[in-house]
Amino acid sequence: MLLSENFRVALRALLANKLRSVLTILGIVIGVATVVALLSIGQGATASITSQIRSGGSNLLNISPGRQQGVPGGGESRQSSHLYYADYELLQRTLTDNISVIVPMSQSSYTIKFGDQSFTDNVSGTAAAEQNVRSLVVTNGRFLTDGDNKSDALVAVLGSQVASDLFGSVRPVGNAISINGVKFMVVGILQSKGASFGSPDDIVFIPIQTGYNKLFGETSTFDGKQTINNIVISVKTTDAMDTVSAEATYLLRHSHNLKPSDAADFNIMNQTDLLNTLNSVTQTLTIFLGAIAGISLLVGGIGIMNIMLVSVTERTREIGLRKAVGATRNQILVQFLIETVTLSLLGGIIGILLGVLTATIFKATGLIASVVTISSILMAFGFALAIGIFFGLYPAFRAANLHPMEALRYE
């Protein structure tokens, strides 16, 4: 008997019990849909984190203050550690070969007012080069300049969210805002980068020197030296990153007077390391989500086996008759196996459609990033097929092994 014919017979048998068939495949439908949707969300999360980090610029090293944990002499680690503006100047002076841009950043939270509107946002003191490092696009006006820093200009560039919160429909450029009571002139508005990890949308950028001299006050000095939150270095080539990182470590250890046995009081974070770490986290999460969905597939498979056993019992006489007119053991086996596989494949196909639909809805509503990949669809489909075969074998063997005479006499 041909395979296509077997599928026809299977479809007819399944259509004879429509409601039962639908209920039976529901488990597989839900399982497969969950697998596809969850994998899409996992992969979407990975993709969006990757693109967010990449959108910050490429080949970045981020130096921030702080001791690494778990080092000997834990008592010392309580002592706060700092990066200084002088460190930035040292690196800028010394590391000239391999770096394209180096930017200091000092960030604090302040109340920002325009008219009746008042918000608390992050104010970031920075240099003109920040624009290149973070690939910021100015939609209106201009970004900060080196001149602004030299002249302690009271100017600010607003992230898109800050601008729309404060100004609504008023054109911000040319208006003055008050940051912690100090008046700043808005000179530029940035293009939105979307809500993301470290998005510039919620930040007000001011010249770092203006910040030290007119805004930050005592909070930005330690031991009489100006502190900064971090230094971002954009390295010319990916290959040079390790070299630059080592050089910066050497210079900073030296300027901080650290003994060789001392732990570093700063961290240099490589963008690639960050990507790898985050990707491994999201990957673990994806596998975990997939495993949970896999359990529902397993339960669906058991449901199919249950119904197929009932079906074999109900159709005992039919099986006897088929054997009497010449069906071999194997033909009966294949017939019932194909019935189970048809059920699970139907469930798989409907489940995939449902899963893709769910992922698309998530994406369209902007709630959760999701990416449907061919590999996740193939995996779900393969799962459904495997479950059909695995859980179909036992009922099919039961049917195939029925004694023809006893089957014909079954009441």
Added chain:
Amino acid sequence: MIHVESLTKTFPMGDGEVYALNGTTFTIDQGEMVAIMGPSGSGKSTLMSIIGCLDVPSSGTYSLDGVAIENMDDTQLAEIRGRKIGFVFQQFNLLSRTSALENVMLPLTYAGARGAERHERALKVLERVGLSDRTHHTPSELSGGQQQRVAIARALVNEPAILLADEPTGALDSKTGVEIMDLFQRLHSENGQTVILVTHDPYIARHTDRIIQLSDGKILSDEVNHHKILAGTPRAEEVV
């Protein structure tokens, strides 16, 4: 030609065994019309399932057209059933929700016939049993007699050596039963089809040429039927 010799069939029961057949020997030639009779428990059903290759004997030999059957495996038996034997059952055993035509085509499917050939042969055999106008009706749309005709067509479609009918009129009223017996007699006389009827009803048995009586797994008598009833003749006549 069927030849069985010293056939026994035992079934386990409790600690021991029970003999359903206990040393049965007979020969049925090609083209005979024979009834196997006996009360329930006489072993006639067991004998039928062995002749029909649905089961194998515990001991003894069975040769069908010169081929020894007793030691065949499941797959070989299935092939013999498909090719050489046509079954007709008391309860028809048609596939529900399936048209008469498709029911008749079923044995051809397992025999590996091609689609067009199947269709053609099934139509031809349905015509022989007088159901040309009912080919697309499902069993629930057919009367009992029509259903049994579909079943007979299904039994005939592979042109089997033997037509094996187990109480074929048992589920039918007497008038319809007579029509079915008429059909068996016609198939026998017109085509020389070997027909074996298994029945407990002496009236049905007397429609054949030879009656084998079974009791307790043994042959009680094996005689030519001198008072063969031709189906269709009024029942009153044969009461004498």
